[in-house]
Amino acid sequence: MKSKNFLGGLALGALLAGAVGLFFNPTTGKNNRDKFKKVTKKVSEDLVKETAKLKKFSKKEYNAIVEKIIKKYSKNDLLKPEVWKEIGDELKERYKDIEKEVKKRTKKVVAKKVVKKKGKK
Numbered sequence: 001m002k003s004k005n006f007l008g009g010l011a012l013g014a015l016l017a018g019a020v021g022l023f024f025n026p027t028t029g030k031n032n033r034d035k036f037k038k039v040t041k042k043v044s045e046d047l048v049k050e051t052a053k054l055k056k057f058s059k060k061e062y063n064a065i066v067e068k069i070i071k072k073y074s075k076n077d078l079l080k081p082e083v084w085k086e087i088g089d090e091l092k093e094r095y096k097d098i099e100k101e102v103k104k105r106t107k108k109v110v111a112k113k114v115v116k117k118k119g120k121k
Contacts (some may be wrong), residue, residue: 011044011091033076043073047091057102059095066091 050065050092066088074084 007024011040011047035076039073039076039078043069046072051098051102054102059099061088062095062098063092 045067050057050069051062054061054065070084070088070091074081079087
């Protein structure tokens, strides 16, 4: 659960870094913030869900997931295409951090399976 929160936090951080200017428009700021919260939650959830499906976590596969997610959400007119590109670049730069978390999660899952097998004997 902690690694899912961490991965989601990384995605959220990348999104916030790319969208700060969005919130300085007083007339639509509240509306934009509400939309942005929904989009960031979905992007974070998608990133966590897609990385969890990977059998082998690699930079190439991770970058492909990021591209897929950014392509999906950049159709939303909430942010300009160049902002979505910045968000994608930021997520890609965080590969090493995410890789560490995925390895931790994998070790925990493997350890649980070993304990279950020992308990069945």
